[in-house]
Amino acid sequence: MGGEGVGLLVLGHSVTSEKFSIFVTPQLEFLEPFPSNLKVEKICMHGTWVESQALFFAAEKKVKDLYLDFFTEETLHMFHHCSLQTVESHSSVLNITEMLNQITSLRVLRLTCCGLKDFKFGHEKTFMLLTRLCLTGMFVTRDIVANIGFSSPNLEEVCIVNCRMDDFHLPFNATWSKLRRLIIRGGPSLVGLELSAPNIQYLEMAVFVWDLHLGNMRNLAEVVFNLKNQTGPCYWDIDLIDVLDGLRWMKMLTLTHGFLEALPYNGEHVQLQYLLSNLQVPFADPSYDELPMLLGNLEHFRASTTLEGSALSGALCIIRSSPKLKSIWIEAPYGNDIGQGIMGQIPLYRRQLQQTFKQPRCPFSDLEELKLEGFTGSHDQVNFLEFFLRYSPRLQKVFIVFPNTNAIGNDTVASLIKWTVAEIKKLESHVLAPDVEIVFQTNHVEMRGPLRALNIEYSF
Template sequence: MSIEKLISSKRQYSLWHCMMPPESKKHGCQSLPTDRLSNLPENVINSILMRLSLRRAVRTSILSQKWRYKWCKLPQLTLDYDLWVETNDLLSLSIKFTKIMYHILTLHSGPLTKFTLSISALKKFPKIGSLIYFLSRNDIQDLVLEFSKWNLYRLPPSFFTCSQLRHLTLQNCVICPPPAFKGFDMLNSLNLRDVTISFKLLESLISSSSLLGKLVLKISDTSNHIQINAPNLRSFDFTGCIKYISLGNVPLLSKLSLSCQESLKASEKCDFDIFFQLLPALEHLYLECGTVQFLVTGAAEVPRRLSSPLNNLKRFKISLGGLVDVSFALCLIRSSPYLQDIEIEAYDLGCEPVPTTNKVDEVFARFSDVTLNHLRAVQLEGVEGMELELQLIKLLLTKSPMLVRMLIEPSTSCHDYDKRRDKILAELTTIQPASTKAEIVVFDEYECYRDTM
C-alpha cells in the first residue's frame, strides 16, 4: 500500500487495522492490505519521502507513532510556493512561513545535506537568518536560495561559513562577504541569477573555488569586463549584458553557452580568434541571439577559418541575425573538422536589410571548399526561404557525405507562409546531397514533407 493511500485510510481506520494479519478476518474484524512500508530500511523510506512535497511528507506523521518524526530526519528539504498555497487557511504567507521555519528549526534532527528555499512570493523574510545559521551548522552541501526581485535578500555572515557547500544556487541576493571570507573550497557548481555582487568579488569567488566544474551566470544589469579563471571548469552558461568576457584559464571547458545582450557601442573589441584558442577542450558550443555581434565587434573581416582548429567540437548551435552571422558560423564550422551536429535558429535574419545576391554569393564562395566529413544531423528553425538560407542549406547538404538527417522548420510568422514553404521545397529538389542516406524533413504544424535522397 502506498503512503498516499495509508494517509487517506487513516481517516477511517487506525494503523492497527491497516496492519492486521489475514487471520483477524476470522474474528469479524475489518482489515486493509498489509502495510509493508513501515518495515523498509530507513534510507529507502527517506528516498520515498523525498519524492513527495514537504507538506505530504509531514502528513505521514499521522500514520503512527513510528512515522511521527520520520520527516524530521530527511537529509533533503524543499520549501517553495506550493508548500503553503495548498492550504485553505486565511493566514498570510509570512505567518505560514514563520510557522514552517519554527517546526524545521525545532524538530529536524540529523544531517541536512540539501535544502531548497524558493520564496519569491514573500515580501518579508522572517527567521531567514536563523535558518541559514541552522544550515551552516548542519554541514549543508547543496543549497538553493531564491528570493523576490522586488526585495533582494542580503546574505548574513553565517552563510559564508558553509564550508561544505558543493552546489550553490542564488537568485535575487546581495552578496557581500566579510573580509575574512576566502571562498568555498568544496564548491563544484555555482548558479548565480540576478545577484548583486562586485565584479572583483565575483572573479575572486570563481577563482578561489578550485573544484568548480559548472558555472551559470545570469546578469541583468550592464556589466563591465569579467575574467573567468577556473582550471576545472567544464560547463559555463552566461546570459546577460556585458562588455567583454575573458576566459583566461579554462583548459577543461567542454560546454559553452553564451547569450550576450550588450549593445555594440558599449561592447569592447574582441579578438574571437584568440577567444577560441583558449578553449582546446570545447565539445558543445551554443551562441544565442546577439552573441555573434558581441564576438565580432571591431573585427575588420570574418576570417575563413580560425588559426587553431576546434578539434573536439561535436555540437554547434547558433542564432543567426544577418550576413555577418552566417560568415561567422561558416568560419566556426570550417574550423571544426569533427563536427557531428548543427542546430541553426534563423528567426532574426529578416531583421536586417536583405543582402544582394552578389554579396551572398561572395560569402559562400569563400567557403566553397568546406568539407564536413563527420556531420550527421542538421536542424534549421525559422527558415523563411531567403536566398541566404537556401545557400546555407545547399552548402550543408552538398558538403556532408555522412549526413543522416536534416530537419527544416519553416517560419510560421510570415504572411506568405505557403509561398515561402513551396520555395524551400522547390529548392530542395534541385540539390544533390553528398550523402546517399540523407533524409530531408520539412516540418510545420500542418504537414510534414519527407524525402530520402
C-alpha cells in the same frame, strides 16, 4: 505513519511566531509536536525572516537539502533599487550566516532574495559535503564568491539567477577545483568574470559580460551563451577571439538569441564582424573567413539567430574552424530572413558572406546531421545548404523546417517546398554524399527522401 524516509519538510509561520506549522509530504499530515525519530532530508522555509530555531532544528536533523526563500514585494523592491549596504541594514533581512554554519550536513543549498550581511560561509571549510549551490535574486560580490569557494571545496554545481553582481571580476578559479557546472542567468550586465576552474564541464552564460577572462579548461564539454532574457544595458567589451580560444576544448557550443547579431558598439547595434574588426581582428575583411585557431574538439554547434548576411558569416566562420563537427542546427526565427537585414545589404558584408561560402581548409568529414529551422528560401539559405552538401562526405540527414503555416499561409509553404526541391536537385552533381536524406518539416507534416530520388510535391 512510520517516520523513517520522509523526503520533504516545509516550515511556515503559524498564527503566532512561537511555533511552526509542519507539513510532511507525501502524507500531508499535520504534526505537532515533531516526532523525534522522523528523518528529514529537505527543508523549505519561506518568509521575510527565518527563526533561528528552525535552522538549529535543521542542524540537529542533519538536513541535506535546505531552501530559504525571503521573497516578498519589499525584498524585490530593495533588490532592484537599493544598494547592498541598504539591504544589509534593513531590519527584515536576517543575518543567517552564523546559523547556516551550524548545518554542516548540507549537500544542496538554495537561497532566494537573501540580503546576507558579511556572507562568509564560515572562516573554515565549513560545508565539506555541499555539492550544489543556487543563489537567486541576491547581491553577489567578489568576496562572496571567494568565501564560498574556500568554505565549500567540494561544490560541483553553482547556479546564479537574476543576481546583482556589481563587483569586478568574480573569481571562479583553482579554489573551485571540483566545480563541474556554472550557470549564470539573467540580471544586469556582469562587469567581470574570471573563470579558470580546471574541471568545469558545463558553462552557461545568459547575461552580458563586459570583461571575461578564461583559463585552461580541458574538461569543458558544453558552453551556452543565451541573451534572450537579458535586462539592462547590452554592451560587450570582450575580445571574442580570446573567449573562443579559451573555450577551445568544448564539445558543444550553443549561441542563442542575439549573440551573433546584436552586439552594440559605440551605442549602435552592429554585427559580430564589426566588433571584431575594432579589436584588430580582420574579421570584417573579405579575405578573413576562419578563426585564427581550430576548435578541434567541437562536435555540436547550434545557433539561434536572425541570420542576416553578416551574422550568418560569423556562424560560418566558427563552423569552418571546427573540422570535427557532427551536427549543426541553425534556427532562424520567421520574419528575419537570411541576408535581408540592413547589415546584410552592405557590400562589405555581402562580400564577406560570399567568402565564407568558399571551400574550407578541410572538409567536414564527421558531419552527419544539418538542421535549418525557419527556412524561407532566400538566396543565402540555398547557398548555405549547398556549402554543406558540397563539403560533407558523410552527411546523412538534412532537416529543412519551414515557418509555421499560421504565420505565412499554406500556399506559401507549399510553394516553398516545391521551389526548394527544385533548387536542391540542381545541386545534386556537386554533392559528396548523394544518398543523404532530405527531410522537409512543417507544423502539419513531415516529408523525406534521398537526394538521388528526391521527388516531393506537396499541397494542402
